[in-house]
Each structure stands twice: as C-alpha cells, then as structure tokens.
Amino acid sequence: DAGVIQSPRHEVTEMGQEVTLRCKPISGHNSLFWYRQTMMRGLELLIYFNNNVPIDDSGMPEDRFSAKMPNASFSTLKIQPSEPRDSAVYFCASSFWGDRINGYTFGSGTRLTVV
Amino acid sequence: TQLLEQSPQFLSIQEGENLTVYCNSSSVFSSLQWYRQEPGEGPVLLVTVVTGGEVKKLKRLTFQFGDARKDSSLHITAAQPGDTGLYLCAGANWAGNMLTFGGGTRLMVKP
Numbered sequence: 001d002a003g004v005i006q007s008p009r010h011e012v013t014e015m016g017q018e019v020t021l022r023c024k025p026i027s028g029h030n031s032l033f034w035y036r037q038t039m040m041r042g043l044e045l046l047i048y049f050n051n052n053v054p055i056d057d058s059g060m061p062e063d064r065f066s067a068k069m070p071n072a073s074f075s076t077l078k079i080q081p082s083e084p085r086d087s088a089v090y091f092c093a094s095s096f097w098g099d100r101i102n103g104y105t106f107g108s109g110t111r112l113t114v115v
Numbered sequence: 116t117q118l119l120e121q122s123p124q125f126l127s128i129q130e131g132e133n134l135t136v137y138c139n140s141s142s143v144f145s146s147l148q149w150y151r152q153e154p155g156e157g158p159v160l161l162v163t164v165v166t167g168g169e170v171k172k173l174k175r176l177t178f179q180f181g182d183a184r185k186d187s188s189l190h191i192t193a194a195q196p197g198d199t200g201l202y203l204c205a206g207a208n209w210a211g212n213m214l215t216f217g218g219g220t221r222l223m224v225k226p
Binding site: 004031042043048050091093097098099100101102103104105106107108109 | 145146148150155156157158159160163165203205207208210211212213214216217218219
C-alpha cells in the first residue's frame with residue numbers, strides 16, 4: 001500500500017479564495033481523521049469519520065471549514081473563504097476503528113499558506 | 116476531556132548524550148503510543164505500550180508505560196543526529212477509536 005496520500009503537498013492562495021485539500025486513506029481502513037498542525041497549537045483534531053460518516057466535527061474552527069467523505073477511498077477538507085490565520089500544515093490520517101495497537105497512519109501533509 | 120502533557124517541550128543535546136522525554140496525564144488510557152515526526156512529513160508510529168508497567172525497547176530507545184496507565188516515558192541512549200525530530204505521545208481511549216495527542220517534544224541532536 002502506498003500509505004495515506006494527500007494532495008497538494010503545498011498550497012499558496014490569496015485571502016478569500018477557496019481551498020480544497022484531498023486525502024486518500026489506506027485501503028481497508030474505516031476511520032479517517034483531519035488534523036491541523038501549527039507551532040503554537042500543535043496537532044489539533046478537526047474532524048473524524050467512521051465508515052464515511054462524520055462522527056465528531058467539534059474541532060472545526062468555524063463554518064468556513066467543511067469536510068466530506070463521499071466514499072471509503074476519498075475525503076476532502078474545504079476552506080471557503082480562506083484567511084491568513086488558516087495557514088498551517090493539514091494532515092489526514094487513517095486507521096481501523098477500535099484498533100488501539102496499530103495507531104494512525106498519517107499522510108505527508110499539505111502545507112497551506114494564505115497571503 | 117483527556118489531556119496529555121509532554122516535557123520538555125524543547126531539547127537540544129550533543130551526540131552521544133542520553134535523554135528522557137515524559138508524557139503525563141490525569142486520565143487513564145487503554146494504550147499509549149509514541150510517534151516521531153521529521154520535517155516535512157507526518158508522524159510515524161514508533162511503538163505502542165499496552166500493559167501498566169510495560170517496558171519496550173527499540174534499539175537505543177526505551178519506552179515505559181506507568182503502572183497506573185496515566186504516564187509514559189521515552190529514554191534515548193547515546194543520541195544521534197538521526198534522532199532529531201518531534202516526538203509525540205498519544206493515549207488511546209478504551210473504545211480504541213480515539214487518540215489524544217500530547218503537545219510534543221522537539222529534539223535536536225547536534226553532531
């Protein structure tokens with residue numbers, strides 16, 4: 001398996017533009033997590049899905065953020081409109097629901113810069 | 116809300132030195148995981164400890180889970196520049212479907 005695949009790796013956009021981040025989880029994993037990482041706040045859980053259904057989105061900062069998982073092999077995180085304070089590295093991770101041993105497999109992240 | 120505190124937050128040492136990183140909580144976890152993250156990459160799982168008091172070794176790295184399952188430590192012997200990175204601990208809830216991550220320890224090992 002190629003691991004968790006995220007695209008793009010880097011995104012630079014102007015304030016007010018829409019940004020869409022993409023994630024392909026490991027085949028067979030049934031849980032998917034979106035995180036945001038900054039130096040100040042560390043890793044923050046934004047939202048997670050089980051069997052393509054959003055379970056907890058309490059970490060989503062505001063209504064400008066939305067996430068979808070239309071099928072088991074694809075998820076998107078959208079920011080509309082984007083703001084400079086959204087600049088961060090966004091990670092997608094996947095796992096087996098209920099597996100407390102093998103942990104999460106993370107993608108390489110998308111570094112978002114909003115200017 | 117389960118919280119995990121890691122200390123120290125930053126550590127800069129010379130090659131060959133030993134170090135210990137701590138991960139503490141007031142909550143009990145079903146398992147405790149340690150990840151290492153290198154620049155430009157996502158965190159990668161190093162080890163999972165499951166039983167209270169458990170000790171696991173991975174080459175020069177020794178991981179211990181506290182008897183009460185609330186804390187853990189990572190000890191590195193004779194650190195090398197390749198050990199440089201961000202070390203994250205994460206506690207699993209009893210359902211096994213959620214990890215709580217600590218704030219991380221940023222380690223730099225100078226040659």
